[in-house]
Amino acid sequence: xxxxxLNIVPRFxxxxxxxxxxxxxxxxxxxxxxxxxPVELSSIAQLDLETxxxxxxxxxxxxxxxxxxxxxxxxxxxxxxxxxxxxxEIAGAAARALPDAKEVVFGLPTSxxxxxxxxxxxxxxxxxxxxxxxxxxxxxxxxxxxxxxxxSFKPSAAxxxxxxxxxxxxxxxxxxxxxxxxxxxxxxxxxxxxxxxRGTGATVEIWDEKRLAADGFGGILGVGKGSSRxxxxxxxxxxPKSAKAHIALVGKGITFDSGGLSIKPAASMVGMKYDMTxxxxxxxxxxxxxxxxxxxRVTAWMCIAENLxxxxxxxPSDVIKIRNGKTVEVINTDAEGRLVLADGLSIASEAKPDxxxxxxxxxxxxxxxxxxxxxxxxxxxxxxxxxxxAAESSGELVWHMPLPADLKASxxxxxxxxxxxxxxANGGMLLGGLFLQEFIGKKAxxxxxxxxxxxxxAPTANNDLSxxxxxxxxxxxxxxxxxxxxxxxxx
Ligand code: BES
Ligand code: ZN
Ligand code: ZN
Numbered sequence: 001x002x003x004x005x006l007n008i009v010p011r012f013x014x015x016x017x018x019x020x021x022x023x024x025x026x027x028x029x030x031x032x033x034x035x036x037x038p039v040e041l042s043s044i045a046q047l048d049l050e051t052x053x054x055x056x057x058x059x060x061x062x063x064x065x066x067x068x069x070x071x072x073x074x075x076x077x078x079x080x081x082x083x084x085x086x087x088x089e090i091a092g093a094a095a096r097a098l099p100d101a102k103e104v105v106f107g108l109p110t111s112x113x114x115x116x117x118x119x120x121x122x123x124x125x126x127x128x129x130x131x132x133x134x135x136x137x138x139x140x141x142x143x144x145x146x147x148x149x150x151x152s153f154k155p156s157a158a159x160x161x162x163x164x165x166x167x168x169x170x171x172x173x174x175x176x177x178x179x180x181x182x183x184x185x186x187x188x189x190x191x192x193x194x195x196x197x198r199g200t201g202a203t204v205e206i207w208d209e210k211r212l213a214a215d216g217f218g219g220i221l222g223v224g225k226g227s228s229r230x231x232x233x234x235x236x237x238x239x240p241k242s243a244k245a246h247i248a249l250v251g252k253g254i255t256f257d258s259g260g261l262s263i264k265p266a267a268s269m270v271g272m273k274y275d276m277t278x279x280x281x282x283x284x285x286x287x288x289x290x291x292x293x294x295x296x297r298v299t300a301w302m303c304i305a306e307n308l309x310x311x312x313x314x315x316p317s318d319v320i321k322i323r324n325g326k327t328v329e330v331i332n333t334d335a336e337g338r339l340v341l342a343d344g345l346s347i348a349s350e351a352k353p354d355x356x357x358x359x360x361x362x363x364x365x366x367x368x369x370x371x372x373x374x375x376x377x378x379x380x381x382x383x384x385x386x387x388x389x390a391a392e393s394s395g396e397l398v399w400h401m402p403l404p405a406d407l408k409a410s411x412x413x414x415x416x417x418x419x420x421x422x423x424x425a426n427g428g429m430l431l432g433g434l435f436l437q438e439f440i441g442k443k444a445x446x447x448x449x450x451x452x453x454x455x456x457x458a459p460t461a462n463n464d465l466s467x468x469x470x471x472x473x474x475x476x477x478x479x480x481x482x483x484x485x486x487x488x489x490x491x
Contacts, residue, residue: 003168004127006120006160007148012038012107017069020101022094024108025049026080027056035077038150039107043067049074058086059093059469073098075108082109084118085395091119092126092470095144099129103146116151117159118395123147124167125470125477130178162292166484169288170477172196176280177461177475181256181273186224186232186304189255189276193234193283193302200238202290207233215323217347219339222320222330224305226260226313231305233343236283236298238290243297245355245490248348249286249483252337252360253279253304260307260333261315268364274475275337277461278359279304285483296490301348303340307333319416323347324439328420329413335421337362338432342439349441355383355451356440357486359479365428366456374399375460375479378433380440381451390486396478398455403433411435429456455479 015021024035032049034041044064054062058078066072075094078086091106098104106123110116124147131139155163176184176192184192194204209230212221217233224231254275258264264272279302286300314320318330320339324346328339337360348356366376377387377398384400391398407427411434413419418438425431433454440452460478463471 002142002145003164004124004144005146006164007146008116008154009148009150010152010154012040012150015040015066015068015070016103019070019103019105020073020098021066021070022073022075022104022106022108024077025054025056025074026077032056035080036109037107039105044072059090061094061097082115084114087115088118088122088395089469091122093468095123095126095470096467096472099143100140101144102142103148104144105148105150107150110151110153113153113155113159116149116153117155117163120147120149120155121163121167122470124163125170126472128171128174128472130174130474132175132179165288165291166481169284169484170480173280173284173477173480174475177274177277177477181306184273184276185229185255185306187229189253189279189302189304190232190234193236196284197236197287200287200290201293202236202238202287205235205237216321217323217343218321219323219328219343220303220305222314222318223254223307223336223339226310227306227308229306234283234302234304236286236300236302238286238298240293240295240297242295244295246297246299246351246353247487248351248353248356249282249298249300250341250344250348250356250358251278251280251282251300251302252276252341252362253302254337254340255304255306257307257334257336258309260336261309261313262333263309264334271462271464274462275361276304277361277457277475281359281477281480282483285480288480288484289487292484294487294491296487298487299348299351299353301344303344305336305340307336322439324349324441326418326438327416328418329416331419332421332423338420338435341436345436345439346441349439349450352441352444353450355386355453357383357387357453357455357483358436359455359457361458361461362432362456363428363458367459369401369429370399370459372459372463372465373397376401376429376456377453378403378430378456379453380437380449383451383453386486386489387453387455387482390489391482394481394485396482398482401430401433403430403437407431408434432456
């Protein structure tokens with residue numbers, strides 16, 4: 001998708017043909033009425049909205065003709081309590097409802113720059129569509145090509161650039177994740193990030209299978225062994241002179257997860273092209289942070305392999321050796337994300353960063369516990385609070401889950417240092433977190449582990465239910481904005 005032309009204008013002037021004007025509807029008492037809007041509403045002010053079937057419930061939409069061949073998009077504001085987060089979602093829902101409009105003008109009430117920025121961000125997120133594989137049913141070109149927000153609170157040029165860079169990063173992540181696994185495999189995902197890094201100031205280094213073996217990455221190699229398309233480890237490093245801190249990001253990059261020999265049932269395999277979301281997200285987040293020139297060093301580690309079934313696949317009960325020297329008994333080859341991440345967390349720890357954050361579609365259990373809109377957050381040290389604050393500022397939903405030490409007994413192995421899973425164990429999301437925690441190295445001084453946060457995005461990486469707010473179907477690009485907000489918090 002090409003990026004649209006953005007305009008912020010202080011007031012409404014005139015209606016233009018074929019342009020959609022987004023205005024709010026609210027309930028006052030039991031009546032549905034038009035919300036305050038900078039857009040001229042006299043032609044619809046006298047209509048009985050209820051009789052027409054207009055609803056004010058959050059994000060419900062209704063179209064009415066406007067003067068000069070324009071159209072109004074009425075959008076429900078729910079209880080009418082608007083803030084940056086609700087405006088981001090409402091603007092996103094409006095942009096999604098107007099897939100055919102070339103120009104969209106937002107006439108929603110804003111009460112400050114932050115709200116104007118959130119509105120614009122939501123509109124840009126909501127207009128995303130994935131059309132690369134449409135053959136005969138191509139998406140119309142130039143959809144939402146011009147976005148105008150009427151607001152007397154004009155964001156600075158730098159703020160507008162920031163929103164554009166971030167939303168382009170989210171879209172680039174969505175594009176990588178939505179692409180099917182016959183096109184996105186370890187080598188092509190690594191190459192895609194290398195290409196995307198050009199001109200950003202970040203450097204990219206790629207480990208091929210030979211170098212992975214030489215450097216002791218037994219987790220990534222063990223998972224990738226069953227595929228004819230060998231695994232890769234990618235480091236994206238952004239190291240500004242002014243760096244105030246160093247954060248390491250580690251992403252699960254399983255380009256397809258069949259489960260391996262512990263094979264998934266057919267229905268559970270659908271959607272497993274999304275299993276590389278963590279890697280795409282951390283790679284793109286590092287590039288966004290580089291483009292924004294934030295004064296923080298970011299090293300993203302993309303742990304990429306394809307988990308397939310063949311005569312060379314890792315078997316249940318095989319023992320593999322992770323980069324940090326620990327051995328793992330592979331009880332279940334479908335618990336492969338933690339194996340590639342173990343290598344990633346180990347190498348990330350070697351540089352002694354101030355914080356490590358991993359992002360992974362790790363467990364189906366996370367969706368069982370949290371539903372479809374919350375990302376599971378676990379960690380230790382400053383990790384949890386720092387990520388909670390970053391998620392709060394981006395408007396993305398996370399929920400803090402515990403890492404109960406008693407559950408570790410489920411990961412005891414008779415012959416290796418640790419097992420990767422146990423059949424029938426409770427607390428699958430927490431066990432995933434507990435396993436990963438074993439691979440976080442120590443701080444430069446003392447015996448404490450490096451601060452760490454684990455984001456289980458299995459519930460949120462992909463939306464296969466109804467669209468809502470700025471979230472359409474398919475890849476969501478979730479947590480990229482939170483990672484950027486995290487980097488910004490070190491300013
Ligand atoms: N990629 C899956 C997790 C997943 C499931 C993500 C559904 C998105 C939607 C992961 O590799 C996996 O298979 N996890 C197992 C862990 C178990 C074997 C310990 C699971 O969730 O069942
Ligand atoms: Zn799996
Ligand atoms: Zn997986």
